[in-house]
Structure formats: structure tokens, C-alpha cells
Amino acid sequence: xSREPLPLTALPAPELLSVVIPARDAAALLPxxxxxxxxxxxxxxxxxxxxxxxxxxxxxxxxxRWADRxxxxxxxxxxxxxxxxxxxxxxxxxxxxxxxxxxxADDTATPGWLRAMARAAGTAHLVGGYPAPxxxxxxxxxxxxxxxxRDRLPVALDYLPFAMGCSxxxxxxxxxxxxxxxxxxxxxxDEVEFCWRALLADYTLAYAPDAVMRYHQRxxxxxxxxxxYGYGNGDAHLMRDFRAHGLPAITPATAARTWLQxxxxxxxxxxxxxxxxxxxxxxxxxxxxxxxIRYRVPCL
Numbered sequence: 001x002s003r004e005p006l007p008l009t010a011l012p013a014p015e016l017l018s019v020v021i022p023a024r025d026a027a028a029l030l031p032x033x034x035x036x037x038x039x040x041x042x043x044x045x046x047x048x049x050x051x052x053x054x055x056x057x058x059x060x061x062x063x064x065r066w067a068d069r070x071x072x073x074x075x076x077x078x079x080x081x082x083x084x085x086x087x088x089x090x091x092x093x094x095x096x097x098x099x100x101x102x103x104x105a106d107d108t109a110t111p112g113w114l115r116a117m118a119r120a121a122g123t124a125h126l127v128g129g130y131p132a133p134x135x136x137x138x139x140x141x142x143x144x145x146x147x148x149x150r151d152r153l154p155v156a157l158d159y160l161p162f163a164m165g166c167s168x169x170x171x172x173x174x175x176x177x178x179x180x181x182x183x184x185x186x187x188x189x190d191e192v193e194f195c196w197r198a199l200l201a202d203y204t205l206a207y208a209p210d211a212v213m214r215y216h217q218r219x220x221x222x223x224x225x226x227x228x229y230g231y232g233n234g235d236a237h238l239m240r241d242f243r244a245h246g247l248p249a250i251t252p253a254t255a256a257r258t259w260l261q262x263x264x265x266x267x268x269x270x271x272x273x274x275x276x277x278x279x280x281x282x283x284x285x286x287x288x289x290x291x292x293i294r295y296r297v298p299c300l
Contacts, residue, residue, distance in 0.1 A: 011171065013122045017046040017114065018097030018172070022078075022087030024053040026105035027062040029216075034066045036108040036214075042115040047072035050105075051091030054079035059105075072096075084165065085181035085190050092175055101169040103213060107131075110212040117169045120208035125174045126198055128153050128163020129211030138219035144276035145217065153207045156192045157235060159247045160199050165191035167213040174203055187227075188234020188287070193241065200245055224276060225283040232287020236299040243297065255300035259285065 019037065023030055030050070037048060048070045050063040060075045067073045078090030092100050099121045103109060113129060120127040131148055135141045148154045153161040163169075168191055178201065181194050199205060218224040239247060262282060268274040285300070292299045 011122055011125070012098075014097065014099040014118055015045065016097040017042070017044065017099050017101055017118055017121075018092075018095035019046060019048045019101050019103065019114070020088060020091035020095060021048065021050045021103055021105055022053060022084045022091065023050055023055065023059050023063070023105040024082070024084075024087065025055045025057045025059060027055070027057040027059045029106040030059060030062055031066070032108050033103065033105055034063065034070060036110070037114075038066070038069050039111050040109065040114045041111050042118060044118060045071075046114065047096060048074075049091045049095050050075045051078045051087040052076070053084070053087035053090075054082060081183060083183055083186040083190075085183045085185055088165075089180040089183065092172075092180060095172065098172050099169055100172055100175055102165055102167075104166045106216045107166050108214040108216075110214060113167070113211050113213055116208045116211035117167070120206050120211065121169050121171070123204075124206035125171050125203035126163060126195060126205045127169040127208050127211070128161075128195075128205065129167030129169075129208045129213050131164050131166050131215035132212050133217050134214045135217050135219050140273045140276060141217045141219040141224070143273055144224060144280050151209070153205065157238060157247060157250075159242070160196050161205060162192045162195035163205065164215075166215055167208075167211055168195075169208075170198070174198065177201075178203075185234060185237060187230030188232065189238045190234070192234070192238060196238075196242060196245075221276060221279055225279055228280045228283035229287035229290075232284040232289075233291040233294070235288055236291025236295045236297055239291075239297045239299040240295040250299055252298075252300075255298075259300070 052060045063075050076094045078087045101117050133147050155161050185193050268278040288299050
């Protein structure tokens with residue numbers, strides 16, 4: 001049974017926003033996001049922190065080229081541990097703002113994104129924007145994943161809502177009270193775990209529908225399959241950590257129906273548009289299977 005978000009609480013308007021961008025080998029993609037941030041219409045004070053997670057390309061140098069076009073932009077090194085949560089935590093530690101706003105290097109913020117995130121940050125401890133899916137070349141990829149709901153935050157595993165890490169804001173004092181992101185999560189469940197932990201600690205989470213982040217869909221099967229596998233593995237990790245807090249179990253009957261449906265959908269592999277969706281769903285299920293073994297929980 002899902003739990004409803006807690007009532008929103010009036011909070012002070014942010015005095016300084018810190019936009020934190022975790023990045024690894026993102027030199028080719030990062031300029032698009034930085035250019036989008038340069039077009040923000042937010043009138044308040046803000047800064048940009050790029051956390052370089054041990055890149056082997058020119059990610060850091062690429063980011064610094066934008067220092068004269070973005071407010072107080074700086075790059076922090078985060079090579080100690082590979083993973084998006086380590087990069088997020090490293091960036092947050094050096095941030096000076098009273099509100100942290102996280103986004104990804106391979107997406108692009110719409111002009112009103114930061115303004116909408118700031119406005120919502122005055123209503124709740126955590127906020128999440130809307131990830132609008134887009135592709136640059138392969139239009140078939142738009143159907144490979146189910147888009148997030150437009151009128152609300154997504155709910156994972158029929159339990160609690162969460163904000164996607166590509167558009168997630170949190171009060172800085174709350175971030176530190178929670179101990180930041182759990183760095184044992186990598187490739188799936190990372191932002192879900194953070195939001196759920198916050199909600200279970202009685203912090204509030206609000207949706208900012210006007211904070212639209214253009215979320216770049218994976219357009220090739222290899223990256224798509226790796227992403228889906230990570231998400232499935234992450235679900236099992238979440239099941240291990242939150243089943244004692246009321247996360248509903250996945251019944252054997254439900255798991256069996258899901259795998260049977262996947263087998264029945266095998267003919268989709270002959271259709272170019274639907275093949276990607278089948279591959280995504282299959283990789284996701286295999287990730288759950290692996291996670292069930294790894295974390296010793298039933299999450300099939």
C-alpha cells in the first residue's frame with residue numbers, strides 16, 4: 001500500500017541556490033546543459049558546482065570554460081569512489097547555498113526550471129521537477145520507456161513518491177541531517193533511497209510541475225539495457241533496505257505473471273519500435289533477479 005506525501009510546510013525562501021551537477025566523462029554532453037543553465041530566468045542568487053567523478057576526458061576543463069557565463073561556477077574533484085551519489089555528495093559538501101538543486105550533465109534545463117525549483121523549495125524540504133523525455137536522433141527510443149506522470153511525482157514499488165535525480169532539490173540542512181546520498185547505491189535506486197529516507201524521517205516532498213528538465217532518453221540498445229539492469233538491481237537493494245519500514249513484498253504470483261508476460265511478448269523483437277521496450281523490460285527483470293540473489297531478498 002502506498003503512503004501519501006506528508007503535508008507541506010511553509011519554509012523560508014532560499015537566499016542562495018546551489019546547482020550541483022555530478023559528471024563523469026561528460027565533456028561531450030556537459031556544454032549543452034551548461035548552455036541551458038545560462039538561459040535561466042531565475043532572478044535570485046545562485047551558483048553552479050560541477051562534481052567531476054574521476055573523468056578520463058576533459059570534463060573539468062570543459063566546465064571551467066563556462067566560468068564567465070554562469071554564476072560562481074567551480075569544479076570539485078570527486079574521484080575517490082565511482083558513482084553518481086559520491087559525486088553528488090562531494091559537490092554538496094562544497095556548496096554554499098541553503099538549497100541544493102541537483103541535475104545531470106546529459107540533460108537540458110528549460111529556462112524556467114530553476115525559478116520553479118526555487119519557488120517549490122519554499123513549500124517543502126525536498127522538491128522534484130518534471131523530467132520531459134526527449135531524443136536527439138532515434139525517435140523510436142521515445143517509446144522504449146514509460147514516461148513519468150505529468151501531474152505528480154512518480155511512486156516506486158507501490159510504496160512512496162520520489163523525485164528523479166535529474167531534477168531534485170533539498171534544503172541544505174536537511175541534506176546534511178540525512179547524511180547525504182547513500183553511496184552504496186549505484187546505477188539504480190539512488191535518488192529513490194534518499195527521498196524515501198527523508199519521508200520516513202518526516203520531511204516533506206513537493207512536486208514542481210513547471211520545473212521542466214529535458215531528460216535525455218538512451219537512444220542505443222547497449223546503454224538502454226545497462227540502465228534498465230541497474231534500475232532492476234536497485235529495486236532489490238531498496239527492497240532489502242525498506243521492507244522493514246513497510247515496503248510491500250512482491251508476491252511469487254505477481255513475479256510469475258510478469259515473467260510470463262515477458263515471454264509472450266517475444267514477437268516484439270521483430271518490430272524495431274517495440275524491440276527496445278522489450279529489451280528494456282527484460283534487462284530490468286534480469287537486474288531484479290540478480291539483485292534478489294545479491295541482496296538476499298525476493299524481488300523478481
